[in-house]
Amino acid sequence: MNKWKNRKLLFLILAIALCIVFAVLFLYTRSRTEAVEDMGISTGAMNNALAYDAENDVSLVGTNSDNMIYAYKDGEQLWADQAKGAFSQIVLAENKGLVVAGNQDGNVYIYNLEDGTLVQTIPVQRRVVSVDVNDSEDEIAVSTLTGTSKANLYVYDFNGETLTSIDSKVKISGVSFSGDETFVAGNNRGEIIQYDLEGNELGSVSTNYSVIQLFRNGNEIVAVCKDGSYYFLDENLKIVRKGKTDNTLQAVPESVGTDQNGNYVAVGTQEGYIFVLDKKDEPVYTVQEDQSIASFSADGSSILYTGNGDFVKKINTDGISDITRNRKISKVSFILMILSMIAAGILLLFLIPGVPGKLAKLGKEMWKARMAYILLIPGLLLMWFFNYRGIFTAFVRAFTNWSTENNTLAEIQFIGLDNFKKMFTEGYFLTGMSNLLLLLVTGAVKVLTVPLICAWLCYSASGNKRKYVHRFLFVLPIVVPGVISAMIWLKIYDPNIGLINELLTKIGLSNLTRVWLGDADTAIWAVIFMGFPFVNAMAFLVYYGGLLGIGKDVEESAVVDGANRWNIFWKIQIPLLRPQFRVMLTLTLIGTMQNFNEIYILTQGGPGKATYVPALELYFNVSQFGRYGYACALGVILFIMTMAITLLNLKLTKSKDV
Amino acid sequence: MTRNRKYQKGGHHAKELRFQVIIEIIMCIITFLSFVPILVMVITSFKSNVEIYNDFFALPKKLMLSNYNNAFKTLSGNMLNTLIVVAIAVVLTLVLAAVGGYVFGAMDFPGKKILFLIFLALMMIPGSLYLTPNYILVQKYHIFNTWWALILPWISGGQVLGIVLCRNSIEQLPGDLFEAAKLEGCGPLRCLFYIALPLEKPILSTVAVMQLVTYYNDFIWPMMVVESNNKQMITVAVRIFSNAQGTVNIGAMFAGYVIATLPIFILFMFTSRMYMEGLTAGAVKG
Numbered sequence: 001m002n003k004w005k006n007r008k009l010l011f012l013i014l015a016i017a018l019c020i021v022f023a024v025l026f027l028y029t030r031s032r033t034e035a036v037e038d039m040g041i042s043t044g045a046m047n048n049a050l051a052y053d054a055e056n057d058v059s060l061v062g063t064n065s066d067n068m069i070y071a072y073k074d075g076e077q078l079w080a081d082q083a084k085g086a087f088s089q090i091v092l093a094e095n096k097g098l099v100v101a102g103n104q105d106g107n108v109y110i111y112n113l114e115d116g117t118l119v120q121t122i123p124v125q126r127r128v129v130s131v132d133v134n135d136s137e138d139e140i141a142v143s144t145l146t147g148t149s150k151a152n153l154y155v156y157d158f159n160g161e162t163l164t165s166i167d168s169k170v171k172i173s174g175v176s177f178s179g180d181e182t183f184v185a186g187n188n189r190g191e192i193i194q195y196d197l198e199g200n201e202l203g204s205v206s207t208n209y210s211v212i213q214l215f216r217n218g219n220e221i222v223a224v225c226k227d228g229s230y231y232f233l234d235e236n237l238k239i240v241r242k243g244k245t246d247n248t249l250q251a252v253p254e255s256v257g258t259d260q261n262g263n264y265v266a267v268g269t270q271e272g273y274i275f276v277l278d279k280k281d282e283p284v285y286t287v288q289e290d291q292s293i294a295s296f297s298a299d300g301s302s303i304l305y306t307g308n309g310d311f312v313k314k315i316n317t318d319g320i321s322d323i324t325r326n327r328k329i330s331k332v333s334f335i336l337m338i339l340s341m342i343a344a345g346i347l348l349l350f351l352i353p354g355v356p357g358k359l360a361k362l363g364k365e366m367w368k369a370r371m372a373y374i375l376l377i378p379g380l381l382l383m384w385f386f387n388y389r390g391i392f393t394a395f396v397r398a399f400t401n402w403s404t405e406n407n408t409l410a411e412i413q414f415i416g417l418d419n420f421k422k423m424f425t426e427g428y429f430l431t432g433m434s435n436l437l438l439l440l441v442t443g444a445v446k447v448l449t450v451p452l453i454c455a456w457l458c459y460s461a462s463g464n465k466r467k468y469v470h471r472f473l474f475v476l477p478i479v480v481p482g483v484i485s486a487m488i489w490l491k492i493y494d495p496n497i498g499l500i501n502e503l504l505t506k507i508g509l510s511n512l513t514r515v516w517l518g519d520a521d522t523a524i525w526a527v528i529f530m531g532f533p534f535v536n537a538m539a540f541l542v543y544y545g546g547l548l549g550i551g552k553d554v555e556e557s558a559v560v561d562g563a564n565r566w567n568i569f570w571k572i573q574i575p576l577l578r579p580q581f582r583v584m585l586t587l588t589l590i591g592t593m594q595n596f597n598e599i600y601i602l603t604q605g606g607p608g609k610a611t612y613v614p615a616l617e618l619y620f621n622v623s624q625f626g627r628y629g630y631a632c633a634l635g636v637i638l639f640i641m642t643m644a645i646t647l648l649n650l651k652l653t654k655s656k657d658v
Numbered sequence: 659m660t661r662n663r664k665y666q667k668g669g670h671h672a673k674e675l676r677f678q679v680i681i682e683i684i685m686c687i688i689t690f691l692s693f694v695p696i697l698v699m700v701i702t703s704f705k706s707n708v709e710i711y712n713d714f715f716a717l718p719k720k721l722m723l724s725n726y727n728n729a730f731k732t733l734s735g736n737m738l739n740t741l742i743v744v745a746i747a748v749v750l751t752l753v754l755a756a757v758g759g760y761v762f763g764a765m766d767f768p769g770k771k772i773l774f775l776i777f778l779a780l781m782m783i784p785g786s787l788y789l790t791p792n793y794i795l796v797q798k799y800h801i802f803n804t805w806w807a808l809i810l811p812w813i814s815g816g817q818v819l820g821i822v823l824c825r826n827s828i829e830q831l832p833g834d835l836f837e838a839a840k841l842e843g844c845g846p847l848r849c850l851f852y853i854a855l856p857l858e859k860p861i862l863s864t865v866a867v868m869q870l871v872t873y874y875n876d877f878i879w880p881m882m883v884v885e886s887n888n889k890q891m892i893t894v895a896v897r898i899f900s901n902a903q904g905t906v907n908i909g910a911m912f913a914g915y916v917i918a919t920l921p922i923f924i925l926f927m928f929t930s931r932m933y934m935e936g937l938t939a940g941a942v943k944g
Contacts, residue, residue, distance in 0.1 A: 488695045622882070
């Protein structure tokens with residue numbers, strides 16, 4: 001006995017030890033799942049351009065919203081200057097200690113890197129898109145844009161003398177030197193063209209999509225295209241490397257960057273994603289920012305980036321490929337940590353006197369019935385992933401601003417009852433509810449009348465064969481799928497060739513013809529009238545079954561008492577069919593609240609919002625407006641209404657049983 | 659049970675006959691009216707556009723089979739998709755239903771009640787509640803725009819009624835049937851395959867027909883999670899086809915409707931008893 005207890009204690013210690021091990025592993029790997037580091041630079045504005053001088057550790061940031069250029073060192077502002085337009089690109093002439101900054105106000109400003117004195121202003125008189133400095137640091141290449149498609153290329157020396165000037169009819173997105181005497185420009189026809197200083201075209205490379213951004217990294221020119229493909233070109237315009245980001249997100253590329261050695265490529269997108277690919281062009285890492293990524297720079301093995309927001313960050317590419325691995329390890333070790341915690345908890349319970357007996361019994365029973373659990377696992381897993389998980393999410397997110405724009409955990413914010421308030425202010429919901437009420441009332445009437453009449457007629461018909469044939473024919477129309485039926489009715493209501501208008505014309509009532517579904521006054525009634533004469537097959541069968549269940553005996557004894565069919569119907573059959581009525585009523589009401597297939601096909605809620613119902617509004621908010629939080633809130637409301645009816649039905653059933 | 663006992667009272671005969679004639683007429687009128695959309699669909703599908711615009715009510719002078727040719731060319735792929743996907747989903751639903759029904763009907767284990775409630779509760783929760791999260795989740799699971807995005811949620815919801823029905827049918831069996839089998843040394847898996855499954859067959863076929871129709875008729879979910887036309891289900895494809903025809907080729911449009919209706923029609927013809935049982939099964943359990 002004692003030996004057993006000791007063994008238990010040993011297991012407990014082992015479990016706790018394992019728990020600690022996995023906890024440490026989890027914390028260790030989790031801290032190594034981020035390669036992004038904030039540079040601690042805040043401009044207080046929207047950034048647009050970035051350059052980094054590794055030698056002096058100075059970061060230069062140009063802004064978009066207040067037209068400033070800032071220089072930072074160790075997170076402290078070194079100097080700043082303001083121009084009249086947004087800075088589009090900043091490059092460095094490191095040996096000269098100068099900063100060359102292209103600005104959209106039509107000037108290229110040259111600053112002293114150390115103190116920010118304005119050394120030279122080159123008036124280009126056109127919106128500067130891109131600038132570059134050659135390796136011997138005596139020439140500046142500039143590309144400009146006038147209007148939307150007129151572009152120019154210039155080469156200046158550092159005194160502002162124009163050396164080259166080229167006109168282009170195609171929008172140029174970037175310019176860069178490919179040697180001391182040659183430079184290249186990428187345009188939105190997807191060409192990268194090389195020129196000499198006389199302005200002669202030396203050669204060109206064609207990509208399939210517009211060039212979005214182009215810059216020089218050492219001797220290589222890096223360009224990114226609209227489809228997410230990128231190219232590395234040498235000074236002779238030979239493609240030395242190319243690849244494509246895996247663009248399942250269909251994000252729109254906006255910028256491109258590399259580390260100094262050109263090992264990793266980072267493609268920034270308008271949506272704020274940065275895709276980092278390694279030398280084999282395999283995606284190794286993805287960053288997501290809130291704003292469009294505008295500009296990259298390199299610092300050794302790190303890639304710096306900024307975008308249209310107040311942030312400058314750094315992706316450390318050292319060990320970046322381990323990150324995916326670390327993420328996996330951290331996930332697994334987290335699960336193992338929890339498991340060993342549970343094991344430790346159970347073992348702890350076993351050490352409490354009295355508990356082991358009961359637990360052992362339960363455990364024994366569970367172990368004996370293990371096959372039952374194993375068999376249920378697939379069904380339960382499916383339900384968790386495709387039902388319950390969604391249900392929990394819906395309840396929580398109904399109180400948040402979840403939408404296509406706010407789709408990450410960081411962006412989703414708790415907003416209290418705002419979604420529910422919105423229902424009452426936007427108007428669609430209120431119209432929808434009044435329509436729904438009408439549909440519920442008419443739906444109830446429909447399901448309680450025609451199918452009952454049909455069931456009674458069929459039941460009263462003599463001869464089993466005849467009964468069978470009529471039952472068959474009453475049910476047969478159900479083979480037409482609901483949406484197909486709605487599409488046929490759409491044509492029946494058609495103002496030009498529709499059955500209803502044709503019929504009215506034929507019998508001389510052409511003044512009554514109208515655009516049934518297009519008229520706000522008739523549309524909802526047209527929706528209600530769809531399915532005439534409303535022989536609901538399910539209700540028919542349920543009532544028919546109910547009538548059969550009552551049986552001929554009751555009827556016959558009533559006949560003996562002198563009752564006629566009419567009396568039997570009202571006094572005996574209708575009261576005895578009450579359970580069937582209740583079931584059909586419940587199912588119809590719940591079904592009507594959830595269903596919007598027919599309305600979607602007939603009117604899409606129109607004209608205006610005349611035929612909206614809450615379920616349709618929910619659908620549109622998910623699939624077209626992307627307002628998920630609001631859609632969840634609508635789902636919650638529909639859930640509450642459904643639940644009310646279900647519970648009412650349950651209560652009525654219970655009270656009847658007693 | 660209906661018993662055929664002859665009425666002995668005389669003079670009722672004429673009255674009864676009149677009554678039967680009247681209800682026959684009423685039933686025929688109602689039946690005709692409920693068949694109007696189907697008649698419109700079938701007749702129009704054989705007419706040319708000119709005929710449709712000239713006289714809506716006239717029967718087609720010549721059967722425009724080209725309408726069907728036209729519709730079939732576009733829709734055959736989608737029809738095949740639908741048949742494949744629905745078949746897979748139905749088979750999987752049956753497996754889940756048979757197994758779940760057996761476990762809850764014939765086995766005893768701690769937590770049985772709670773687990774059964776977890777399944778049962780799903781019946782009371784409307785799909786619109788989790789429509790939004792599921793739309794995002796299928797993207798997160800990377801099954802968006804694949805058939806799995808249809809099959810998995812379908813069977814997840816579809817298994818519930820199947821399990822309940824199978825459980826009921828197994829519980830109706832004599833309780834010591836499985837006990838006896840157990841004593842004979844029959845393990846749970848063998849019990850499932852050799853005893854439960856054959857006995858569940860009738861109810862499983864009802865479940866199969868019921869779910870087949872449900873899956874086949876689904877429209878909104880395929881429209882949301884399947885984007886590629888060549889993977890699309892027939893209901894959505896017909897609507898796309900229908901919209902594409904506009905007012906130019908109304909006959910082909912209706913031929914498309916007929917094509918989309920045919921599989922269920924054929925199913926109904928062969929399995930009308932199970933079909934009707936399936937229709938009421940949902941109501942009776944409530």
